[in-house]
Amino acid sequence: MQPSGTDFARALPQLAADILLRVRRHGPRVHCITNTVAQELTANVLLAVNALPSMTIAAAEIAAFADRADSLLVNLGTLDEERRAAVGIALDRADEKRMPWVLDPVLIDVSAPRAAFARTLLDRGPAAIRLNAREFAALAETAPDTAALARFASERHCAIGLTGETDDVADATRRVRIANGHALMARITAMGCAASALVAACLAVEKDAFLASASALLIFGVAGEIAGEEAQGPGSFATAFLDALYELDAGEIADRAEVE
Amino acid sequence: MQPSGTDFARALPQLAADILLRVRRHGPRVHCITNTVAQELTANVLLAVNALPSMTIAAAEIAAFADRADSLLVNLGTLDEERRAAVGIALDRADEKRMPWVLDPVLIDVSAPRAAFARTLLDRGPAAIRLNAREFAALAETAPDTAALARFASERHCAIGLTGETDDVADATRRVRIANGHALMARITAMGCAASALVAACLAVEKDAFLASASALLIFGVAGEIAGEEAQGPGSFATAFLDALYELDAGEIADRAEVE
Amino acid sequence: MQPSGTDFARALPQLAADILLRVRRHGPRVHCITNTVAQELTANVLLAVNALPSMTIAAAEIAAFADRADSLLVNLGTLDEERRAAVGIALDRADEKRMPWVLDPVLIDVSAPRAAFARTLLDRGPAAIRLNAREFAALAETAPDTAALARFASERHCAIGLTGETDDVADATRRVRIANGHALMARITAMGCAASALVAACLAVEKDAFLASASALLIFGVAGEIAGEEAQGPGSFATAFLDALYELDAGEIADRAEVE
Numbered sequence: 001m002q003p004s005g006t007d008f009a010r011a012l013p014q015l016a017a018d019i020l021l022r023v024r025r026h027g028p029r030v031h032c033i034t035n036t037v038a039q040e041l042t043a044n045v046l047l048a049v050n051a052l053p054s055m056t057i058a059a060a061e062i063a064a065f066a067d068r069a070d071s072l073l074v075n076l077g078t079l080d081e082e083r084r085a086a087v088g089i090a091l092d093r094a095d096e097k098r099m100p101w102v103l104d105p106v107l108i109d110v111s112a113p114r115a116a117f118a119r120t121l122l123d124r125g126p127a128a129i130r131l132n133a134r135e136f137a138a139l140a141e142t143a144p145d146t147a148a149l150a151r152f153a154s155e156r157h158c159a160i161g162l163t164g165e166t167d168d169v170a171d172a173t174r175r176v177r178i179a180n181g182h183a184l185m186a187r188i189t190a191m192g193c194a195a196s197a198l199v200a201a202c203l204a205v206e207k208d209a210f211l212a213s214a215s216a217l218l219i220f221g222v223a224g225e226i227a228g229e230e231a232q233g234p235g236s237f238a239t240a241f242l243d244a245l246y247e248l249d250a251g252e253i254a255d256r257a258e259v260e
Numbered sequence: 261m262q263p264s265g266t267d268f269a270r271a272l273p274q275l276a277a278d279i280l281l282r283v284r285r286h287g288p289r290v291h292c293i294t295n296t297v298a299q300e301l302t303a304n305v306l307l308a309v310n311a312l313p314s315m316t317i318a319a320a321e322i323a324a325f326a327d328r329a330d331s332l333l334v335n336l337g338t339l340d341e342e343r344r345a346a347v348g349i350a351l352d353r354a355d356e357k358r359m360p361w362v363l364d365p366v367l368i369d370v371s372a373p374r375a376a377f378a379r380t381l382l383d384r385g386p387a388a389i390r391l392n393a394r395e396f397a398a399l400a401e402t403a404p405d406t407a408a409l410a411r412f413a414s415e416r417h418c419a420i421g422l423t424g425e426t427d428d429v430a431d432a433t434r435r436v437r438i439a440n441g442h443a444l445m446a447r448i449t450a451m452g453c454a455a456s457a458l459v460a461a462c463l464a465v466e467k468d469a470f471l472a473s474a475s476a477l478l479i480f481g482v483a484g485e486i487a488g489e490e491a492q493g494p495g496s497f498a499t500a501f502l503d504a505l506y507e508l509d510a511g512e513i514a515d516r517a518e519v520e
Numbered sequence: 521m522q523p524s525g526t527d528f529a530r531a532l533p534q535l536a537a538d539i540l541l542r543v544r545r546h547g548p549r550v551h552c553i554t555n556t557v558a559q560e561l562t563a564n565v566l567l568a569v570n571a572l573p574s575m576t577i578a579a580a581e582i583a584a585f586a587d588r589a590d591s592l593l594v595n596l597g598t599l600d601e602e603r604r605a606a607v608g609i610a611l612d613r614a615d616e617k618r619m620p621w622v623l624d625p626v627l628i629d630v631s632a633p634r635a636a637f638a639r640t641l642l643d644r645g646p647a648a649i650r651l652n653a654r655e656f657a658a659l660a661e662t663a664p665d666t667a668a669l670a671r672f673a674s675e676r677h678c679a680i681g682l683t684g685e686t687d688d689v690a691d692a693t694r695r696v697r698i699a700n701g702h703a704l705m706a707r708i709t710a711m712g713c714a715a716s717a718l719v720a721a722c723l724a725v726e727k728d729a730f731l732a733s734a735s736a737l738l739i740f741g742v743a744g745e746i747a748g749e750e751a752q753g754p755g756s757f758a759t760a761f762l763d764a765l766y767e768l769d770a771g772e773i774a775d776r777a778e779v780e
Contacts, residue, residue, distance in 0.1 A: 037299045037315050039557045043709035048754050053709065054627065055557050058600040061631040068630060080318040080342065082600065107314065110328060111321040187506065189303035189313065233503030234308050243753030246707065297559045297575050340578040340602065367574065370588060371581040447766065449563035449573065493763030494568050 006260075009176050013257040016215035017250030019206050024050045028204030031069035032197055033057055033086050035077025035106065038190035041238075042073075045194040048245040049219075051201040057086040066093035070204035072101035073197050074121065079114050091124045100127035100203040104196035109134040122156055127209040130161040130196040130217075144168075150175065159209035161199060163192060167217045171210040178214065179258035180221030182228030184237040195220045222256045223248055266520075269436050273517040276475035277510035279466050284310045288464030291329035292457055293317055293346050295337025295366065298450035301498075302333075305454040308505040309479075311461040317346040326353035330464035332361035333457050334381065339374050351384045360387035360463040364456035369394040382416055387469040390421040390456040390477075404428075410435065419469035421459060423452060427477045431470040438474065439518035440481030442488030444497040455480045482516045483508055526780075529696050533777040536735035537770030539726050544570045548724030551589035552717055553577055553606050555597025555626065558710035561758075562593075565714040568765040569739075571721040577606040586613035590724035592621035593717050594641065599634050611644045620647035620723040624716035629654040642676055647729040650681040650716040650737075664688075670695065679729035681719060683712060687737045691730040698734065699778035700741030702748030704757040715740045734779075742776045743768055 029052045034042055039055050046053040054065050059082070066072060072094050074087050094101050103126040108115035115138045122139075129139070136144040140152045144162055153160045154172035162168045167178040185191045198220055202212035226244040231237035289312045294302055299315050306313040314325050319342070326332060332354050334347050354361050363386040368375040375398045382399075389399075396404040400412045404422055413420045414432035422428045427438040445451045458480055462472035486504040491497035549572045554562055559575050566573040574585050579602070586592060592614050594607050614621050623646040628635035635658045642659075649659070656664040660672045664682055673680045674692035682688045687698040705711045718740055722732035746764040751757035 035315070036296050036556050037303055040300055040560055040709060043557055044754060044758075047707045047709060050707075054630070055555070056598045056600075056631075058598065060633045061599065064631045078316045078318065079321065080316075110314070111316075111324045113320045187307045187310075189300060189307060231503075233506035234304060235499035235502030235506075238304075238502075239499055239755035239759055242755030242758075243751075246753035246755075295575070296556050297563055300560055338576045338578065339581065340576075370574070371576075371584045373580045447567045447570075449560060449567055491763075493766035494564060495759035495762030495766075498564075498762075499759055 008174060009259040012176060012214055012218060012259050013254040014250065015211060016218045017253045019202050019212065019215040020049065020219055020248065022205040023201050026205055027052055028070035028201055029054065029068060030071050030073060030197060030200045030204060031065050031090065032073040032075065033083060033090060034073060034075035034193055034197070038075065038077060038193035041190045042194045042197045044242055045245065046197055046201055048242050049198070049201060057083050059085050059089060062086045062089045063093055066090040067097070069099060071200040072099055073104065073200040074101055075104040075106055075193050075196060076108065076114055076118060077106035077193065079117065084117065087121070095124070100209065102126060102196050102200040102203065103129045104193060105129070105131055105135050105139055106193065107135070109138040115139070126158050127203055128159040128161060128199050128213045130163065130192070130199050130213070132192065133162060133164055136162055146175065159213040161213040161217050163195060163217065167221065169210060169214040169217060174210050176214050177260050178218050178221055180218060180225050180256060182224045184228050184231055184234055185224045187234040188238050218253065218257060218259065219245070219248060222253050225256055226252065268434060269519040272436060272474055272478060272519050273514040274510065275471060276478045277513050279462050279472065279475040280309065280479055280508065282465040283461050286465055287312055288330035288461055289314065289328060290331050290333060290457060290460045290464060291325050291350065292333040292335065293343060293350060294333060294335035294453055294457070298335065298337060298453035301450045302454050302457045304502055305505065306457055306461055308502050309458070309461060317343050319345050319349065322346045322349045323353055326350040327357070329359060331460040332359055333364065333460040334361055335364040335366055335453050335456060336368065336374055336378055337366040337453065339377065344377065347381070355384070360467070360469065362386060362456050362460040362463065363389045364453060365389070365391055365395050365399055366453065367395070369398040375399065386418050387463055388419040388421060388459050388473045390423065390452070390459050390473070392424055392452065393422060396422055406435065419473040421473040421477050423455060423477065427481065429470060429474040429477060434470050436474050437520050438478050438481055440478065440485050440516060442484045444488050444491055444494055445484045447494040448498050478513065478517060478519065479505070479508060482513050485516055486512065528694060529779040532696060532734055532738060532779050533774040534770065535731060536738045537773045539722050539732065539735040540569065540739055540768065542725040543721050546725055547572055548590035548721055549574065549588060550591050550593060550717060550720045550724060551585050551610065552593040552595065553603060553610060554593060554595035554713055554717070558595065558597060558713035561710045562714045562717045564762055565765065566717055566721055568762050569718070569721060577603050579605050579609065582606045582609045583613050586610040587617070589619060591720040592619055593624065593720040594621055595624040595626055595713050595716060596628065596634055596638060597626035597713065599637065604637065607641070615644070620727070620729065622646060622716050622720040622723065623649045624713060625649070625651055625655050625659055626713065627655070629658040635659070646678050647723055648679040648681060648719050648733045650683065650712070650719050650733070652712065653682060653684055656682055666695065679733040681733040681737050683715060683737065687741065689730060689734040689737060694730050696734050697780050698738050698741055700738060700745050700776060702744045704748050704751055704754055705744045707754040708758050738773065738777060738779065739765070739768060742773050745776055746772065
């Protein structure tokens with residue numbers, strides 16, 4: 001049994017380090033249906049932790065890629081017809097083989113058809129959803145306070161990772177807040193998208209979606225913090241971030257974790 | 261009233277620094293219809309100056325993104341059917357809300373159908389056009405000398421930013437030449453595309469398209485020069501360029517500007 | 521006449537340095553039909569050696585781009601309908617003007633329709649094929665041992681560059697093994713794709729496809745080795761790799777080459 005509440009917060013750094021180790025050891029395959037802007041950084045974030053990304057969205061091929069994957073990312077950025085079709089096929093395969101998948105409803109607050117599509121995907125049972133406050137409001141049609149997060153997670157039987165200046169992770173019964181990260185993370189495109197991919201990588205080795213989500217966001221935030229200390233701007237930040245993620249160890253996670 | 265001729269050249273560094281400050285303060289939304297190769301760098305250049313990029317080209321969504329944008333970039337690289345359709349929809353919205361937009365007619369000197377499409381876009385009233393000498397020749401069907409630039413800008417009621425070893429910016433009555441920049445800028449893909457995006461960001465906070473274009477190209481060139489001094493090759497140049505753009509201040513622009 | 525066997529291995533560093541010089545001097549145009557994930561790195565690798573990349577896959581434009589290119593890359597990653605159509609048109613032009621082209625059958629071991637498409641392309645006469653062991657097994661329907669490489673190269677009248685911990689290059693009568701490279705090359709997405717693009721750049725200035733392939737892979741491996749010594753992780757590796765490729769000289773190639 002896992003610890004809950006304050007105990008969970010205290011235990012998270014070690015649990016996250018353990019999950020990172022499992023990702024590095026097993027090298028899970030993560031198929032990513034993601035937007036064209038985020039593909040390269042997403043692939044490099046996954047490779048930095050020894051996960052194996054694939055990215056095709058072609059209708060003729062997506063089933064084969066989904067079939068061999070250990071987890072799936074469904075990111076709704078640059079959502080065109082080809083991506084919509086790919087999502088449908090990939091989720092059918094995920095369903096059949098009970099593969100966990102992560103929903104990242106990018107910018108659904110801007111586009112009504114995208115928000116409508118995202119809501120249909122809730123019925124397909126994402127294990128975890130990673131989004132920001134505006135996207136949560138558009139998805140759940142309510143403000144993103146603590147109670148709303150828990151209610152939504154409970155209704156949808158999933159973990160929610162709400163990222164921003166601090167990150168809130170919730171499921172039906174648990175919640176944790178992570179205060180790591182760095183301001184430059186908002187100055188590089190696709191960092192949120194890449195965080196969602198890391199959630200997917202963690203889900204491939206950890207069935208508890210709340211724990212996988214919290215671990216991924218803690219790892220991501222700590223790597224961001226380390227990178228931020230070395231960076232002189234967003235260019236060197238991006239470089240340092242991949243290096244930090246690659247090198248990250250249990251000691252650094254424990255030392256830097258700001259979890260409650 | 262703004263200064264003209266030599267006076268304008270002398271005033272540009274301060275005007276550009278002021279525009280950069282406004283971009284950083286207001287964080288304008290710039291919707292980019294751009295090629296797949298340039299998307300990541302373009303987004304990161306915009307984020308480095310605190311502008312907010314979006315990149316979708318899906319027909320179902322482009323209107324919503326254009327509606328909330330403060331300016332628009334229409335870049336013709338990797339021009340497929342989806343992009344052509346997106347351009348049409350986005351320009352209709354731009355027209356309706358009088359949103360300024362920038363045309364970047366990438367490589368129209370190579371592709372006749374792309375050049376023909378670019379010429380139809382001239383009738384849609386771009387505020388500014390950013391291109392190189394070969395692209396200008398293909399668009400205007402004349403050699404890119406000073407008189408031709410002015411004539412074309414006058415006929416089309418827009419600002420022209422012609423980039424190369426030196427950059428020439430012109431509108432119907434004004435011209436300025438900017439000699440900043442670095443040879444490594446040609447060794448990184450999509451730098452021209454990203455420069456056009458920066459013109460769009462400046463247009464979002466400055467209605468005078470000549471001033472916005474000249475400012476963007478001066479800022480871009482000075483950042484390139486700073487990056488070039490630190491870089492050991494194109495890899496470290498790209499990193500240093502984003503850092504330089506992020507950190508750039510009025511003093512550096514004034515010290516380094518080579519404008520006449 | 522070129523040296524063969526051990527003599528060729530001994531001569532390769534100087535031959536590769538000479539080809540690199542020719543690429544830098546002539547700046548060949550390389551049209552790349554490649555996957556969306558690999559486009560930016562591929563373009564930057566080509567630009568680092570002064571080759572000129574283009575990347576469109578639009579049916580209306582691909583012929584014009586192929587017509588002015590000096591060589592062509594056909595990479596099957598993220599293979600959708602648009603890419604399939606583009607490949608057909610580009611290969612017709614390549615055929616007509618006798619332009620050399622490189623096949624990179626990315627991940628055909630995962631996707632049966634992609635593997636079938638790759639096999640149809642063999643009849644279109646690639647000058648060189650760059651792939652890994654699993655992809656070779658899927659393409660040639662046999663294990664990738666030395667005899668199988670030579671047989672396949674002989675039947676298909678092309679050079680094969682099989683990359684992995686060591687790289688094996690073969691044609692009907694020659695073979696060479698290159699042991700350069702660095703473990704971080706597998707931690708950055710699209711390095712294999714970019715290596716194939718460098719083969720295409722070398723083919724543009726060197727008709728002997730075996731020599732062009734071996735040279736490209738040696739250059740790539742040596743640059744990777746230099747970058748690996750400076751890098752602290754995959755982020756700084758990617759940066760250092762482009763710098764190393766840009767700066768690489770005959771002395772470094774000769775000093776570091778591990779060829780047999």
